Amino acid sequence: MVIFDTLSGEKKELPTGREIKMFVCGPTVYDYPHIGNARTFVFFDMFAKYLRSTGIKLTYLQNITDIDDKIIQKAKDEGTSWREVSKKYEEIYRANLEALGMDTQHMQFARATDYVPEIIAQVKHLHENGFSYLIEGDGWYFDISKYAGYGELAHRTVQQAEDGVTRIDDSSKKKNAGDFCLWKLSDDPTLQLGDDGLGAGRPGWHIEDTAITEKFFGPQYDIHGGAIDLKFPHHEAERAQQEAASGKLPFVNFWMHAGFLTIDGKKMSKSLGNFMTVDDLLTKMTPDEFRMMLLMHHYRSPLDYTEQAVKMAKDSIHYFMVRVQNLKNQAASNENEKEFEEAMNDDFNTPRALATLRSCTDPAVIAKNLASLGINITVNIPPDVQVLLQKRELSRASKQFEQSDALRKEIEGLGYIVEDTPVGPLVLPKN
Numbered sequence: 001m002v003i004f005d006t007l008s009g010e011k012k013e014l015p016t017g018r019e020i021k022m023f024v025c026g027p028t029v030y031d032y033p034h035i036g037n038a039r040t041f042v043f044f045d046m047f048a049k050y051l052r053s054t055g056i057k058l059t060y061l062q063n064i065t066d067i068d069d070k071i072i073q074k075a076k077d078e079g080t081s082w083r084e085v086s087k088k089y090e091e092i093y094r095a096n097l098e099a100l101g102m103d104t105q106h107m108q109f110a111r112a113t114d115y116v117p118e119i120i121a122q123v124k125h126l127h128e129n130g131f132s133y134l135i136e137g138d139g140w141y142f143d144i145s146k147y148a149g150y151g152e153l154a155h156r157t158v159q160q161a162e163d164g165v166t167r168i169d170d171s172s173k174k175k176n177a178g179d180f181c182l183w184k185l186s187d188d189p190t191l192q193l194g195d196d197g198l199g200a201g202r203p204g205w206h207i208e209d210t211a212i213t214e215k216f217f218g219p220q221y222d223i224h225g226g227a228i229d230l231k232f233p234h235h236e237a238e239r240a241q242q243e244a245a246s247g248k249l250p251f252v253n254f255w256m257h258a259g260f261l262t263i264d265g266k267k268m269s270k271s272l273g274n275f276m277t278v279d280d281l282l283t284k285m286t287p288d289e290f291r292m293m294l295l296m297h298h299y300r301s302p303l304d305y306t307e308q309a310v311k312m313a314k315d316s317i318h319y320f321m322v323r324v325q326n327l328k329n330q331a332a333s334n335e336n337e338k339e340f341e342e343a344m345n346d347d348f349n350t351p352r353a354l355a356t357l358r359s360c361t362d363p364a365v366i367a368k369n370l371a372s373l374g375i376n377i378t379v380n381i382p383p384d385v386q387v388l389l390q391k392r393e394l395s396r397a398s399k400q401f402e403q404s405d406a407l408r409k410e411i412e413g414l415g416y417i418v419e420d421t422p423v424g425p426l427v428l429p430k431n
């Protein structure tokens, strides 16, 4: 199996025969998750499901950023505390994960504020190694000029690295414009999460991820993921931090970045009025249809959410349902199975993998392979409904339409609807 790695710019072989460790940046819980966030998280959920379906043992860890400038600002706007804000939106995030069938992350999610001792230890370690400095009354900063590889991940020059601004690093006293905050000092008692010689304060944005992964995975592991917007400065900063703290290279073997989702060609934003939450989405399409829409595009490509993309995904789910219910059991050729695997093993080429399933004639293979991506198209039809269906097919074949209509009504009474398609009836649960 080969996976594209952003740092080397190449597809590389995923090691086999041992456990794979993956960390994916989780949400900053200050607002309702939108469908762009969902694209990234559904992709990594599919990735985990598919890997595990092939027998690979994968540990998938995700954090939750529950303290940060945006959360603090939201608390001010809502006249509440940052803890209330992060608690509320974490619950909404979890409910959305469940609604979208994402269940592959290991353990409880790692909240930044639950790992303050680990964060402080890493900040101190970076200072001991000579990579940071203190701006009095402000915070501890990482000095990017001390880390030779800064900018390599995002393929940026030193000059470009200098223009990076992160969420909490605007200080005129920084040594380099791109230096980022590791530990933010605060006079506000509600923002004093620790001290231990650094001064009372709270973590910077980037440090939580490396402190958490170092605790669970050690200084080096296999895969680090997120969407493409995180490549710079967030992932660049993480790489610098962890390699500077441990002296061990490389921090990770694969940097995986999912493409951005836009709506009708535009970046999603509240001011443009095109911000779509996961809750909004679920009034328009089912979780399986949404997943299908995502997987009909390659994960690294940008994806534009349009009415047409929604319709194509719905049609595709419909197509596979009809085929699975109506294809008579013909064993698939091994060729079909192999083509699906080859497409998936080539950096998760899901558009090609789905195309191979369209020509597959074995309903069991179609359903199994879609399930390995997290798409469920099988309808459990109870035996009494099946008997009525068969009777209905016989009456239709002998053109006894009154009888077939009566049987349709009887089936509806049992909670199922029947849709006649050119290749046979499709049965769906009502609603």
Ligand code: AMP
Binding pocket: 025, 026, 027, 028, 029, 035, 036, 037, 038, 039, 040, 226, 227, 228, 229, 230, 258, 259, 260, 261, 262, 268
């Ligand atoms: P945030 O809560 O802003 O930290 O974002 C959570 C995750 O969603 C991160 O991996 C982001 O990179 C990703 N993300 C944010 N916006 C989009 C988008 N429009 N399309 C795809 N992924 C996104």
